[in-house]
Amino acid sequence: MVTRKPTRKDLFAEAAQTWDLNRIYELFTEAKRRILPNARQGLTDTEKLYLRGLLCNCSPSDIARQLSKSARGAEVYMCKTLYQYFKGIPETPSDDVGNWRNVHQWLDKAGYKVDLSGDSTVGRSLPKDAKIHITGINFYNENNNATISIDINIKLSFPSEVKSQGEDDIAND
Template structure:
């Protein structure tokens, strides 16, 4: 299986969190910049990946990631967030703590000028035992501002 370079893993975290500011603040706590691996682990946590999932994606032993998190990233995060003796009981706590600390990016709501059409087409595509596939086709035109956020739609019809 082809694996992505470590700095290309978990890049989705950059959409939701201010990683540059977070890296800078953690570097101040650590006394030097985060390593490429530490950055990847942090992005993985922010993408809600468990240490086991990160280990698989980064081609590392599962225990290695958990131990490295405990010895490096978790202490830096606790110092940054003034959590002192507070124990990180679960890897999911990291994203929650960083959201509460203001590292999550804020998004402006998009106001759509165009309303939904008065008519839409609905086609019943397939009827099988215990399954019905309905295809809804809505066509709309909207003016998009230069600050538009794109949403990926997933087609699960198969």
């Protein structure tokens, strides 16, 4: 079986699940514009990638390992880009960034994390009850190829205020 190497967009994609990436990108873009007015508009794909890595609580060396880069190179890149932009955000503490954890912690305290409580849309769309019933297990061994077949039934119960896309379409007709 061939495993596909994750693309750069796939790396640290879980940051989008817990952080408001658009607001964070806008915040860092504005800081970049103030610090480097003649630079390329917006964050580069590489800057976004490293920022997502920080948001996933990865150190610069962890990020470098994921990208098959040198740890020192990642640290230098982040010092010249993201850390400078972070210092340029008016609301951030005036002291130096110190280390990569400060970016993560400050953004968390400043409210850039997505609310995953029951009050959010995401929280309401999760099932409130799940039942899994195994109906059959079969073992096969053909030509030295072992196969296990498992038949299951899954029942998910969602909160009543969540509408499916079909219900919305019917209501609008």
